[in-house]
Amino acid sequence: MNNMGGKKIFRKLQNYFSFWNVALLLFLVLSAVFIIYPFGKMFLQSFTTAKEEGFTLANYTTFFQKKYYYTALINSLKICIVVTVITTALGVPLAYIGTRYNLYFKRVINIMIVLSMLSPPFIGAYSWITLLGRSGVITKFLASIGIDIGSIYGFKGIILVFVLKLFPLVYLYVSGALSSIDSSLEEASESLGVSGIKRLMKVTFPVIMPTILSAALMVFMTALADFGTPRLIGEGYNVLPVIIYKEFLNEVATNPSFASALSVIITIISALVLLLQKAIVDRKSYNMSALRPPAPVELPVGKKILATAAVFIVAFLSIVPQITVVVMSFLKTRGPLFVRGFSLESYRNIISKLSTNIRNTFTFSILAIALIIIIGLLGSYLIVRRKSKITTFLDILLMFPYVIPGSVIGICLIVAFNTGPLVLTGTMWIIVISYSIRKLPYTMRSSVGILYQIDHSVEEASISLGVPPMKTFFKTTAILMLPGLLSGAVLSFVANINELSSTIILYTGKTSTISVAIFNAVNNDAFGNAAALATILTFSTVISLVIFNKISGGKSVV
């Protein structure tokens, strides 16, 4: 009897320390250390100053009193709203044309759009400067025939670059939604006598409205958080991420309390935008899966050419930056100037001087991806299959970084790990952690989605056949999740090799990356080197996409 009791207690203990409970505990500790603590510390620090003791609102009052600061906020909002409106107005109709009609060169168009979406954000700014800037190729050529195109620096330039960079996002999201509307829906509408434009307005667009809003949100958030573009092409036009960076440098990293206050403000803005979008989408969300997606319509030749031209031109403009950097990387340079003739000089330069950066970029990104895959695999399992109040809380925690712009994550990590029990500043780990945190919400969303598609009884079958739960997970669900997870990871990898906003805050000489080197090269007018580095990124992106296509079995991106 006694012995039986002992066995029972042992079994109970085993239950408490089961693999998943340990994993849950570990996740809670990790998110406490790397998400709650850094953000909490930054938040508290925003209420301190170097001069005064104790709690103070001084940073916030300064922000709203000094024109320099609050203008940056207004500028940020202006940019984001204008960019969101234009990309949506451009992306939605083009996506409709692209999915519903047979166009020429459809594959080429799609490749251009995907590539431009995944290009490093700041390459756009940098390329358009080399084309249309003060001493840009096109500017000079037009000037020589007497046309003055004016300055593209400042507001106009930022908008131009953002629109071309972010329109593909709307295009791809909306195309996806348009091709998953079951055609019977639209046919039903036609049969009820609602057709043409009216049907579009009454049936098609309302149904894809949640998708449009999600895409618009992504555009808004990306534009709000991006540092490289406004920094390079904005010149005097300050937006929030730029002044965060400047303040951070000014405060010499010892007491970045004003930068912290700015970070809090920008985080609150993106959280508000997210809540607004959620409030709208939750009220009108439809679950769609096309049994019979609409077949593309064949247009008469004239119209087909026009439709193709419309989509092609915009897609082509989005890819111009990439083409530009690739071409420039093979040009001869003398200082900041390109001279006639081709050469591999830029490549020789970067290989001899910047091989550490190249190695760093790939090391950090691969490590971050490995972490992300593990977290995505285990985290989504906890959230979906071990649903409880605690795992729901974990879900919220892991989604939280979604509203934190890259530069803010950078500042948080500096604030948290510059001093104290765990010092990470200056190490490669702080960058790897930043990359992982930034991509975490995307990975979590997609892996939760994947897991919902996988039948739970497969695991129960394995358990009842005698394989313990943890081993069962790795032999069944994990293997079934992996293809989806890996293809998502490839996209995160692409984003990470191009990351600048947090790296620029976290890097030191030893941990500098390609994107930092490009940024510095552009600032130092070493355009040739910048172009060669950017070309390396572009090719890495292309190769990653090929891998993505292999893994995901040819399913298109998004």
Added chain:
Amino acid sequence: MSQTVRIESVVKEYGNFRAIDNVSLEIKPGEFFTLLGPSGCGKTTLLRMIAGFNTIESGKIYFNDEEINDVPAHKRNVGMVFQNYAIFPHMSVKDNVAYGLKARKIKGAELIKRTEQALKLMQMYEYKDRQPSQLSGGQQQRVALARAIVIHPSVLLMDEPLSNLDAKLRVQMRSSIKKLQKSLNITTIYVTHDQEEALAISDRIAVMNNGRVEQIGEPKEIYMRPANTFVANFIGTSNFLQGEADNGVVTILGKVKIPVKLKEGYKGKVIVSVRPENAALCPVQEGMLKGKVVFATFLGDYINYEIELEDGTSMEINEYTSNVDQHWEAGDLAGIDLNTKRITVFDHETEKSIMVY
């Protein structure tokens, strides 16, 4: 080798809701035992408690004499067949079947031998290298069965295994499952909501409703001697007529008197249940129930009549075409001849049987 499964006063709660409410069962070694009941009555919940996927709030479950409440699912040695088969989509047929053997550290020639035996038994040997996506529903079902029996489970659990198959295949599969179970002599607990399937396949049946067991018995017993009106109505069809019982005589509609063996000294209002095949239509006679034919449906081997009795209750009667000469038409007035040996009488309040057999 086959085991007894004993379930003692088991309770399962979801929040305040009792999905399983104090259920006790004893399943004999090698028995084919079925949990039968309407959707949502708790069959799956109980089965998953036996498999170890649901916690047990109170009560105990034993395999032979070992209490298994705290034994984790993977150590219970049960074979489970899921409603949607739950075939491992990333493994071939052969690997699916070998999976449980490998978990038991069975290797080499033994592994191959047992895997192939199980596949042959289920007539799936020739498909052994296929991927699950290349199999039909019936074939997946066979793989699921092969995978469950190959490990020589103490208990075989099946949750509505035939519900995803078409009608014809369902009948075929149910007899091969029955034969397989008998030849292997595995204690089997089978879940279904289909009463015909349950009657055809089971040694004994537990009829469940709202998380409780209403009656346990052999198929014939459950059909012929329902313990309450729920069972009478759920298994087959029953007509319920109002009546009075006094001194061993039941009076229906105030005039038809039937002597019945009831519980000693029972007196009061009763419900009399009559199955459609236990009544026949005849010319109207004194002292007999009578009613109007509302609808006659010719179904080949029998005719189904809908009759409206004098007090307005409606009644269903089936007559085999081969047994009768006269066919009735809607509007006809007919006498109703009850097979008084086949009626069941229930207390009006408790709706429980008051018959003595």
